[in-house]
Amino acid sequence: MEEKEISQAVIGRLPRYFRYLGELKDEGVERISSQDLSELMKVTASQIRQDFNNFGGFGQQGYGYNVEYLYNEIGKILGLDQQHNFIIVGAGNLGRALGNYMNFERRGFIFKGMFDRNPELVGKEVRGLKVMPMEQLKKFVTENDIDIAVLTIPKTSAVGVAEHLVQYGIKAIWNFAHVDLNVPDGIQVENVHLSDSLMKLSYNINRYMKEQK
């Protein structure tokens, strides 16, 4: 597989294919044509074929795709057959919401620990795990094979904490802090900037209202 050439735009669409195929599988559907998948997902059939061709095509046209095979293959490409341990830094509402989200575990993401610098939150339990103080971060990350750190802390502390996490050997950061992180090459970062998403919604509301006038 020529994975090196695959654009982040294609990668960004894989989870959605995976989600739809998982639902088809759960409904007992065994085969689906690119045309039917296209109608279901509201993307063109040619887009689907182009995306899949990045990974060798996954099956015969005309005959349709084998749903379970395709689901498993996309899961493997996404690395969901691997286990990744993660910690959450920031035990506020958002951090606790993510810690309690059981579905991540089904995908191979194992919640291992939670940290906060607020002494009032330290010791509280999130899904059976006690919130630890920041002083224990280094020891915990290095001793527990932690790949991913989820950052749900204010932007003022996120940049510094991210630097430390990289030093401790973390491989990836799922960043909810409202700031872009500066990390070395090889450290993967995925940003979820919630305010950005809300502003995009705001733009589209206003534009639509102007068009109606």
Place this chain on the structure above:
Amino acid sequence: MEEKEISQAVIGRLPRYFRYLGELKDEGVERISSQDLSELMKVTASQIRQDFNNFGGFGQQGYGYNVEYLYNEIGKILGLDQQHNFIIVGAGNLGRALGNYMNFERRGFIFKGMFDRNPELVGKEVRGLKVMPMEQLKKFVTENDIDIAVLTIPKTSAVGVAEHLVQYGIKAIWNFAHVDLNVPDGIQVENVHLSDSLMKLSYNINRYMKEQK
């Protein structure tokens, strides 16, 4: 302004410009060249100029952009000079996290109410507002000028709740449920599929590790 031709890709980048310009403004920076903005934001200067040209350009090249003017103009384009009332449906951890996030208010998004079908959550307070039962949703939305509904409920109920919200006159849905919604044209939807984001991170971790071998 020829807003009709502006792609969602450009719109998707505006909030990030807005964020950086807000920080520059807070630091007292009055002018910035596209070159300096480019280095700060790690996008090409030509990308910045192309993006801004969609809105008339915002200022002279060479002389640089007036930071406060640019910040305010992008804010207006994003509709942040308008007030939008929103409700949250789903009073779990994620819903409460979003209800408690004060920054939305600074951007003109006013948190007006929260709903849940779980009787144990009804009556609890989130930022001074009592969680209401779903039976009050229709009356509340129609009587309180609510534009935006935030959905933080399981995917099994999200599709049905979204249909009702549209009937009640909602203009936009900020969807955190792990499902794509089917809404009529003119209803704006912005999806935040957290699992999709985590899977993209997973892909990038695994690909990097393969390349290192």
